[in-house]
Amino acid sequence: MATYKSAPRTIERSQEELFNRFSDLSHLQSALDSLSPEQRQAVGEVEFTADTIKIVTPQVGAIEFCVQKREHPSRIVFRTASSPVPLTMTMDIKALSPASSQVETLIDVEIPAMLRPMVGPHLQKAADKFGELIAGLSR
DSSP, rough: OOEOOOEEEEEEEEEHHHHHHHHGGGHHHHHHHHHHHHHHHHHOOOEEEEEEEEEEEEETTEEEEEEEEEETTTTEEEEESSSSSSSEEEEEEEEEEEEEEEEEEEEEEOOOGGGGHHHHHHHHHHHHHHHHHHHHTTT
C-alpha cells in the first residue's frame, strides 16, 4: 500500500462546517461552477453528486469516488467505484480554532512497488489537486 498526502490547507471555516459541507457533495457543483476561470482550470474536470466525485485527468482518465465512510466531524473516506487497483481518498479535517480548520487529503492505493516510480508522481499530483479543490470550494 502506498500513501500520497496533500499539503495541509488552512481554511477559515469550523471543522463542523467543513464536515457538513462535504458530507453532501451535490451542492458543491454550483460552488465549483462559480470559481474563476483560472481556478476552474487549475481544478480540472470534476463533477459532483450527493455521494460521488468524478474526476477526469489526462493521465488516468475518469475516476469516480463514492463516499465510503463519514466519521463526524473529522473524516470523510471515499473509495473508487471502479478502478483497476483498490484506491481510497481520505479527507481529514482538524479544528485549529472555533473558526478555522486544517484539511489534508490522503490517497491510499495498492500498487506493486515496481510501478510506484511511474504512477506515484501522478497520484501525488492528484492528492495535491484534491486539496486545492477542497480549499477552493470551502470559501
